[in-house]
Amino acid sequence: MATFVHLTPAAHAERIRRSGIKANGGRTGVFLFPVLPSYALTHQWLRELARRPGPRGMAAVHVRLPDGEPVTVGRYGRVHEAVTAADAVRRIRELGDGALGWEVILPRAVARSEVRQVRAVRQVSGWRYFPGAHGTTPCVCCVVRGEYGSRRLRERRPDPQDGPAPASRVLLDRLERAEARADTAALCDTLRWYGLRRRGPVARLAPLAGHPDAGVRRALARAVAGWSTPGADGLLRELAGDAPADVRQTVAEVVAYRRTEATAALLTALAHDPAPAVREASVEGLVARETPEADAVLALLAHDPEGSVREVVDLLTTQ
Secondary structure, three states: OEEEEEEEEHHHHHHHHHHOEOOHHHOOOEEEEEOOOOHHHHOOOHHHHHOOOOOOOEEEEEEEEOOOOEEEEEEOOOOOEEEEHHHHHHHHHHHHHHHOOEEEEEOOOEOHHHEEEEEEEOOOOOOOOOOOOOOOOOOHHHOOOOOOOHHHHHHHOOOOOOOOOOOHHHHHHHHHHHHHHOOHHHHHHHHHHHOOOOOOOHHHHHHHHHOOOHHHHHHHHHHHOOOOOOOHHHHHHHHOOOOOHHHHHHHHHHOOOOOOHHHHHHHHHHOOOOOHHHHHHHHHHHHHHOOHHHHHHHHHHOOOOOHHHHHHHHHHOOO
């Protein structure tokens, strides 16, 4: 018999004791990791899972499976290989510290009889963001305000984009001068400042959707994604039909948490885009919506012909 651990919010512990572990809506299965002599390696996913929104506190569920049980094994974000439970344990054990970021997926629910122990665990082990992130200089522009340590980090490594955006007339003047010089770098810099505003001149920026430089069009999508100005949804819809896939991918990324009916329809359309990278980028927004319509689209993406798309669905729909 092979022994694995499944990490889950402590709020789910009693339900798991009564009826086992659900297979995440049937889309992906149950995420597991072998129980190894190293506590830190066995519980490496603790800090990353605890960082996600939801109930506080984590529990470790020990599961025993027959050695011949079919599972898949691999590093998150990459294509997994179909093996038996015993082979998965052997492969991960042989990797040693190289198993950071690896996972095992059981493509079915875990029965109550297969749950051997449910216990509380402290969130002191594991990596955050990605294995090896500790010691890497953080990207200050990507720091989420309100996260632990974010204020001290911004004070220690101030970013030139911190602070309020310049006045509207100043930005309009910069925009006109950048257009007159055909300076794409200055255009993108001005659009970054526009992105810090809650509302802006959609009609003035709309012509940039036809700019010959794809970088400017991507910057435009990032700038207006947070605006409540009427017309912003229409501009994003226009950019979602852009010829280069990287522009459509940017739109899918920046509208992930935009809460409008038009955005929900836009994400559904992007989830059927011919480019795999665009379909991958749409997954986060669909997961964040938690609606029956979004779940139906995710169920289709869970069986996408492109392996990378299926892996992203697996990763982001983990409980």
